[in-house]
Amino acid sequence: MKEKFHVSSSPHIHSGVTTSEIMRDVAIALMPASVMGVYQFGFQAFLVLLVSVTACVVTEYLYEHFMKKPYHPYECSALVTGLLIGMNLPASIPLWMPVVGGIFAILVVKQLYGGLGQNIMNPALAARCFLLICFTGQMTNFSILTASEYGASNKGTYLFYHGAAAVDGITGATPLAAVKAGESVQLFDLFWGFTGGVIGETSVVMILIGAVYMLYRKVINLRIPLAYLLSFVLFLVLFGGHGADPTYLAIQLCGGGLMLGAFFMATDYTTSPITPNGQIVFGICLGILTGIFRIFGKSAEGVSYAIIFCNLLVPVIEKVTMPTAFGRGRKG
Amino acid sequence: MAAGTFQGGMHPYDGKELSMDRHTSVLLPKKELVFPVSQHIGAPAVPVVSVGDTVLAGQKLAQATGYVSSCVISSVSGTVKAVEPRLTATGGKVLSIVVENDGEYRMAQGIGELRDVSRLSKEEIRKIIQEAGIVGMGGAGFPTHVKLTPKEDTAIDYVIVNGSECEPYLTSDYRMMLEEPKRLIAGLKIVLKLFERAEGIIAVEDNKPEAIAKVKEAIGTDSRISVRQLKTKYPQGSERQLIYAVTGRKINSSMLPSDAGCIVNNVDTILSVGLAVAESTPLMRRVVTVTGNAIKEPGNFIVKTGSSYQELLEAAGGFCAPVGKMISGGPMMGQALYSLDIPVTKVSSALLVLTQEEARQLEPGACIRCGRCVSVCPGRIVPQKLMEYAQRFDTKGFEKIDGMECCECGCCTYVCPAGRKLTQSFKQMRRQVQEERRKK
Ligand code: SF4
Ligand code: SF4
Numbered sequence: 180m181k182e183k184f185h186v187s188s189s190p191h192i193h194s195g196v197t198t199s200e201i202m203r204d205v206a207i208a209l210m211p212a213s214v215m216g217v218y219q220f221g222f223q224a225f226l227v228l229l230v231s232v233t234a235c236v237v238t239e240y241l242y243e244h245f246m247k248k249p250y251h252p253y254e255c256s257a258l259v260t261g262l263l264i265g266m267n268l269p270a271s272i273p274l275w276m277p278v279v280g281g282i283f284a285i286l287v288v289k290q291l292y293g294g295l296g297q298n299i300m301n302p303a304l305a306a307r308c309f310l311l312i313c314f315t316g317q318m319t320n321f322s323i324l325t326a327s328e329y330g331a332s333n334k335g336t337y338l339f340y341h342g343a344a345a346v347d348g349i350t351g352a353t354p355l356a357a358v359k360a361g362e363s364v365q366l367f368d369l370f371w372g373f374t375g376g377v378i379g380e381t382s383v384v385m386i387l388i389g390a391v392y393m394l395y396r397k398v399i400n401l402r403i404p405l406a407y408l409l410s411f412v413l414f415l416v417l418f419g420g421h422g423a424d425p426t427y428l429a430i431q432l433c434g435g436g437l438m439l440g441a442f443f444m445a446t447d448y449t450t451s452p453i454t455p456n457g458q459i460v461f462g463i464c465l466g467i468l469t470g471i472f473r474i475f476g477k478s479a480e481g482v483s484y485a486i487i488f489c490n491l492l493v494p495v496i497e498k499v500t501m502p503t504a505f506g507r508g509r510k511g
Numbered sequence: 512m513a514a515g516t517f518q519g520g521m522h523p524y525d526g527k528e529l530s531m532d533r534h535t536s537v538l539l540p541k542k543e544l545v546f547p548v549s550q551h552i553g554a555p556a557v558p559v560v561s562v563g564d565t566v567l568a569g570q571k572l573a574q575a576t577g578y579v580s581s582c583v584i585s586s587v588s589g590t591v592k593a594v595e596p597r598l599t600a601t602g603g604k605v606l607s608i609v610v611e612n613d614g615e616y617r618m619a620q621g622i623g624e625l626r627d628v629s630r631l632s633k634e635e636i637r638k639i640i641q642e643a644g645i646v647g648m649g650g651a652g653f654p655t656h657v658k659l660t661p662k663e664d665t666a667i668d669y670v671i672v673n674g675s676e677c678e679p680y681l682t683s684d685y686r687m688m689l690e691e692p693k694r695l696i697a698g699l700k701i702v703l704k705l706f707e708r709a710e711g712i713i714a715v716e717d718n719k720p721e722a723i724a725k726v727k728e729a730i731g732t733d734s735r736i737s738v739r740q741l742k743t744k745y746p747q748g749s750e751r752q753l754i755y756a757v758t759g760r761k762i763n764s765s766m767l768p769s770d771a772g773c774i775v776n777n778v779d780t781i782l783s784v785g786l787a788v789a790e791s792t793p794l795m796r797r798v799v800t801v802t803g804n805a806i807k808e809p810g811n812f813i814v815k816t817g818s819s820y821q822e823l824l825e826a827a828g829g830f831c832a833p834v835g836k837m838i839s840g841g842p843m844m845g846q847a848l849y850s851l852d853i854p855v856t857k858v859s860s861a862l863l864v865l866t867q868e869e870a871r872q873l874e875p876g877a878c879i880r881c882g883r884c885v886s887v888c889p890g891r892i893v894p895q896k897l898m899e900y901a902q903r904f905d906t907k908g909f910e911k912i913d914g915m916e917c918c919e920c921g922c923c924t925y926v927c928p929a930g931r932k933l934t935q936s937f938k939q940m941r942r943q944v945q946e947e948r949r950k951k
Contacts, residue, residue, distance in 0.1 A: 186602075186836075186847040186848070186849045187847055187872065187935070188847070188932075188934070188935040188938060189838075189840075189842070189843060189844050189845055189846070189847070189919075189921055189934065189935075190842060190843045190844070190921030190922075190924050190925050190934060191836055191838055191842045191843075191845065191847065191865065191870065192523060192524075192679070192842040192843070192865070192869065192925060193872075193873055193924070193925055193930070194521075194523070194925055194926050196883075196926070196928050197873060197928045197929075197930065198876055198879055198928045198929050200928070201879070201881065201928055254876075256879075294877060295876075295877040295879060296877045296878045296879045296880050296929075297877070400886075448879050448880045448881045448882065449879065449880050451880075453880050453882045453885055453893065453895055453896075454882075454885060454893065455882075455885065455886065458882075501893060501896075501912065502885075502891045502892070502893065503891065504763065504890055504891050504892050504913035504916040505517075505518075505751060505752075505755075505761060505763065505889065505890045505891040505892075505916060506751060506761040506762045506763030506764070506766065506916070507763050507913060507916065
């Protein structure tokens with residue numbers, strides 16, 4: 180009789196929400212933006228995504244296999260990292276680069292720091308920054324030749340491979356670079372994502388759809404993204420030199436990697452604070468830092484570096500924002 | 512007024528629909544009843560009967576030793592068959608008095624006589640409660656007469672009856688509020704006699720509107736007693752959370768409710784006080800919910816203490832699905848059982864049987880730092896960090912980040928997507944810390 184029953188300590192029930200389910204939800208939430216990226220930049224974008232996902236999953240598998248660690252194929256965490264790396268790359272990049280990025284992210288940033296939950300920097304962003312430093316040229320080349328500029332003999336094939344962005348009459352420059360250079364951009368295009376940029380960051384609408392899904396599934400909460408976006412806007416109003424000009428603010432909010440960063444990368448569990456107040460502090464730090472990078476920095480971008488930098492602050496933020504236990508006064 | 516609540520907590524599937532509409536039925540025991548001498552917190556009682564003695568229902572079997580201790584009363588008439596260690600719900604063997612039931616339920620003298628409560632002094636009331644063997648029946652088993660004797664009676668502002676019954680599946684308190692509201696109020700009035708400045712509050716979660724209506728009706732126009740609605744959320748019935756939700760006062764693990772001017776008692780405890788004081792009936796029965804998806808006919812039973820869990824199971828029609836886990840109490844804080852050959856004690860609130868599907872455990876994985884444990888913890892501590900110390904068996908660090916404020920509610924383990932056994936580790940750590948403190 181004794182063997183028949185499971186005798187363990189309470190609690191005896193579980194919510195049923197597991198790590199794999201959460202990771203799967205994140206992957207699902209990334210789908211709209213990915214699909215939009217492929218539509219915009221064509222089959223080559225699809226290849227980049229596919230290659231980086233494969234690189235991450237295979238690296239993870241091989242590492243855990245050779246280190247004799249249990250492999251959790253359903254955990255989907257490497258898949259999400261791979262997807263995020265791909266989404267942070269320009270579509271025109273040579274395909275061996277996502278491979279390098281994926282291996283770097285999983286092997287160096289994640290596994291060598293102890294694996295799932297232990298890394299101190301967001302693997303996808305660390306990989307992006309690594310590639311940016313090593314291969315600045317390819318990583319910042321967003322120019323797209325339209326079909327007629329290219330002189331494509333078969334327009335259909337050309338567009339299939341290069342996507343909607345290569346249709347005649349659409350500029351390839353990233354909106355923030357354009358603004359920095361004094362050009363004007365169409366807010367509508369920005370919002371829907373008919374602009375240049377890395378694969379996954381262009382369409383605010385698609386990113387927000389994914390974000391709403393994650394919020395609905397309670398995968399993330401609003402503390403980090405909201406604190407991030409609000410403090411960023413506030414910083415721009417104060418120091419951006421355009422006051423509260425709504426067009427300027429909207430372009431800054433919708434352009435570049437801000438939305439993707441705020442909802443999908445700043446909220447990465449492992450590299451953001453676990454304490455509720457810490458999450459707000461973290462968001463504010465991000466907002467200010469992104470503002471500094473964008474206004475005073477040389478490049479028009481700044482989200483990736485801001486997030487990576489704030490990742491390093493997480494232990495400190497957590498330490499100072501430890502909650503006070505229920506019924507305990509402020510302790511000295 | 513908005514429903515009272517607290518920070519943290521969560522909503523597990525509550526399974527109450529299985530048994531909440533089942534009227535209680537009285538369950539008569541079979542041959543043998545087992546009465547452990549330690550069913551409470553504090554010094555074990557000492558047997559005052561010996562093998563071969565004839566005992567009557569309501570007769571004392573074991574005498575409390577010292578102040579923080581409680582008497583054990585026979586629930587049947589019969590013969591003492593043995594005084595020996597027997598298995599109990601906690602998994603260990605405890606010295607027990609075994610009574611052979613003669614099936615006649617002859618009462619000891621004076622049992623059931625009505626008393627004129629208005630003529631009793633405070634001391635007499637406390638004495639009766641002590642002699643009746645009443646302890647906190649919500650699960651802790653702290654002797655009620657001790658609880659009802661704070662440093663100063665006049666410092667008590669609230670006597671709270673905990674009717675939240677936040678543990679999933681349990682419905683015994685709910686049934687009592689529906690079926691015995693008058694007796695409940697009578698019991699509360701007796702307790703209020705001890706604390707002249709206090710108001711009586713019956714705290715009920717807002718998913719139990721019928722109970723609220725019944726209790727309100729029983730209160731009538733008494734201005735000293737009121738019902739307070741609480742938000743339905745686990746662990747609303749945890750003492751500290753309850754006090755906060757009702758009064759806005761906060762206490763920590765090293766304080767007593769009376770430090771915040773509160774006395775908190777469970778529904779069945781207050782009922783037992785009423786029975787003991789007004790009707791000269793010591794603690795011989797308790798209300799038990801037998802439920803779960805592996806139970807054929809879930810229900811609520813009025814059970815004589817000392818009855819076997821096996822009989823509870825039979826009364827509920829036995830199993831109807833492959834058994835995954837048997838639990839004494841609720842799924843969040845109850846005790847897993849490996850045998851049903853154990854007695855119902857003063858603190859047995861339920862027999863819950865989960866199916867294999869429901870009892871499946873998650874394979875513990877790496878913490879993904881999702882923060883779910885932090886947001887549900889009613890103690891406002893950081894389980895994820897506590898776990899780091901627990902894994903290193905670092906009791907100092909554990910104490911430093913308020914590990915002792917953990918009330919072992921189980922919320923963190925319930926939500927952890929990585930399946931980490933947080934609560935389970937904290938329990939061990941807390942035992943360890945308490946032990947170290949005692950040594951000092
Ligand atoms: S709930 Fe589990 S996985 Fe999430 S932070 Fe807490 S311990 Fe880690
Ligand atoms: S078991 Fe302890 S640490 Fe976990 S949620 Fe409950 S009080 Fe917090």
